[in-house]
Amino acid sequence: MFAADSCLIIHNTEEFGERVHRAVQRALPSWAGIDGAVEYGVRAALGAAFSKTAAEAPEQEWQFAWRAMQANLSLNPVLIKVGSLENFAELRKRDTYLA
Secondary structure, eight states: OOOOSEEEEESOHHHHHHHHHHHHHHHOTTEEEEEEEOEESSOOTTOGGGEEOGGGGGGOOEEEEEEESSTTOOOOOOOOOOOOOTTTEEEEEHHHHOO
């Protein structure tokens, strides 16, 4: 089960997704990205990265994944900046999102 004391709720998922993809494209221009809803309790059409157990369904996640378009590209961590989220996202305490 999800054990955090708060979570980030994205109200404008289109804007958030576009920002993430643009930021990653700047950092990793030779990589291809995809995003989609996580599927719970079944094998997702988008593959294992988008599949989780039925017990994790309350998380209601949207997943992002990238893959290199060329062999031998670096797998080092990358920091991206998507700007302020305050116009379309909020942090909620655990007791307000599990109710």
